[in-house]
Amino acid sequence: MSVFASNSTTARTASGGELGRVIVAARQLCHYFGTGDLRKQILFDIEVDLHAGEIVIMTGPSGSGKTTLLTLIGGLRSPQIGSLRVFDRELVGAPKRESIRVRRHTGYIFQGNNLLEYLTAKQNVQMSLKLHDYHARESEERAIAMLEAVGLSDRIDYFPDKLSGGQKQRVAIARALVSHPKLVLADEPTAALDGVTGRSVMEIVQKLAREQGCTSLIVTHDSRILDIADRIIHLEDGRLAENRRLSAAAVT
Numbered sequence: 001m002s003v004f005a006s007n008s009t010t011a012r013t014a015s016g017g018e019l020g021r022v023i024v025a026a027r028q029l030c031h032y033f034g035t036g037d038l039r040k041q042i043l044f045d046i047e048v049d050l051h052a053g054e055i056v057i058m059t060g061p062s063g064s065g066k067t068t069l070l071t072l073i074g075g076l077r078s079p080q081i082g083s084l085r086v087f088d089r090e091l092v093g094a095p096k097r098e099s100i101r102v103r104r105h106t107g108y109i110f111q112g113n114n115l116l117e118y119l120t121a122k123q124n125v126q127m128s129l130k131l132h133d134y135h136a137r138e139s140e141e142r143a144i145a146m147l148e149a150v151g152l153s154d155r156i157d158y159f160p161d162k163l164s165g166g167q168k169q170r171v172a173i174a175r176a177l178v179s180h181p182k183l184v185l186a187d188e189p190t191a192a193l194d195g196v197t198g199r200s201v202m203e204i205v206q207k208l209a210r211e212q213g214c215t216s217l218i219v220t221h222d223s224r225i226l227d228i229a230d231r232i233i234h235l236e237d238g239r240l241a242e243n244r245r246l247s248a249a250a251v252t
């Protein structure tokens, strides 16, 4: 069975059609850091679904648990209590191979972009295809096509130190999306950018995510990009305080 086998849970979109299947489902998800007297609960009974093709923005004050939730969903941290299903498989109590499987099908975009300084833009993008079985030629062609898609056709062989902040973040987007992941997780992707650049970078994420039909979960404090989302979820002190569709229809 495909790792993306369909799930029967669906919901309506604004236009009355059906949302894609559920890609991520959290139920009563709790998370703790520390042990003994220092053990502290960070997430409390999180219940949320992310549907195929949805763009969801997660907001919340500093320390409310946004990055923790993002890293749990992305298989970068082991979930402890409750249920967290990603691509139809349970991650709570699962062996390590399950989180590796999630990572293989997930693209990550972080604030600092994490480009490797000694690799060109193209080579940075190709790096994320290493986990996948592409021939060198195909991987190069895909990397070039993706850099063209983010408007960097004239920067393909540039090293990161010769790129602006916005250009570097576009390389990071190309790197995250080149393998056509089913899920894109972004943590403060516009934090280091000015308003106009941040907006254009997010519009690229939105366009490519739509074209590829991938689900995106984006953590941001940037109120100027909220309108690119289909839905906004808001965390307060580790609790889901709001789960709001930006259009008429409700989500299950």
Ligand SMILES: Nc1ncnc2c1ncn2[C@@H]1O[C@H](COP(=O)(O)OP(=O)(O)OP(=O)(O)O)[C@@H](O)[C@H]1O
Pocket: 033, 034, 042, 060, 061, 062, 063, 064, 065, 066, 067, 068, 069
């Ligand atoms: N590895 C860790 N060990 C212990 N505590 C941690 C760890 N990571 C995060 N925390 C704590 O968990 C809480 C939530 O952190 P988290 O980074 O998820 O919040 P956030 O909403 O993403 O914050 P910000 O907007 O500032 O990035 C904070 O109180 C933080 O200090």
